[in-house]
Amino acid sequence: MGKDWKIRKNTEIELTGRGRISIGDGMITRSGVSILVDGGDLRVGDHVFFNHGVSITCLKEISIGCGCKIGNNVVIVDHDHDYRGSLEDMVSSPVFIGNRVWIGANAVITRGVSIGQGSVIGAGSVVTGDIPPYCVAAGVPARVIRYITEGCGESESCGESESCGSRRGDLQACLPGLQPAERKERRDIGCVEDRR
Numbered sequence: 001m002g003k004d005w006k007i008r009k010n011t012e013i014e015l016t017g018r019g020r021i022s023i024g025d026g027m028i029t030r031s032g033v034s035i036l037v038d039g040g041d042l043r044v045g046d047h048v049f050f051n052h053g054v055s056i057t058c059l060k061e062i063s064i065g066c067g068c069k070i071g072n073n074v075v076i077v078d079h080d081h082d083y084r085g086s087l088e089d090m091v092s093s094p095v096f097i098g099n100r101v102w103i104g105a106n107a108v109i110t111r112g113v114s115i116g117q118g119s120v121i122g123a124g125s126v127v128t129g130d131i132p133p134y135c136v137a138a139g140v141p142a143r144v145i146r147y148i149t150e151g152c153g154e155s156e157s158c159g160e161s162e163s164c165g166s167r168r169g170d171l172q173a174c175l176p177g178l179q180p181a182e183r184k185e186r187r188d189i190g191c192v193e194d195r196r
Helices: 150-154 182-189
Strands: 012-016 020-021 034-038 042-043 057-058 062-066 075-077 079-081 090-092 095-097 135-137 142-146
Touching: 012 020, 020 034, 057 062, 057 182, 075 095, 075 142
Parallel strands: 012 034, 020 042, 034 057, 042 062, 057 075, 062 095
Antiparallel strands: 079 090, 135 142
8 A cells, every 4th residue: 555645534445355455655535435346456556636426346457557637426347237147247347547547527437448548538428448548538438539649748848849739728638637847756656557
């Protein structure tokens, strides 16, 4: 377990069965966050932010990379019911969320998906398939609507970089939610390995 967490009231973390949780440094949760690990393996990288009402249920494996921003009321699950069986029959597949992913409010991340590093998931989206790195995906089901210039993540000032173009007033999706000084500091953070 990491250090320097900021966990607000009404955050619930429940571990049952042979479940395992690994959480890096600097995790922040707002109120109403619910994390249930029932026999699965949940890994959360350094400096991950969970906004109000986030719900994570892990029966098999969920991996969330470092520097991720998870919006209000996002649901992340690695399982669902087998419609042919009883209510107790579950189908589980791992979920991998890369480093520096930004997931907008009310999005749903379903079992068996990978979201590539540096991507942005639009508010209200339902992710049912893999999302490549450095893109913006939105919709039901979520589809790539544009790609983010990959070199942008290395730029000191995304909004002023020639390779990125002007992003002021846009999503500023280079490293979502990070100011230029924070980008420099966080380059050497031990992050969850991108499995793509």
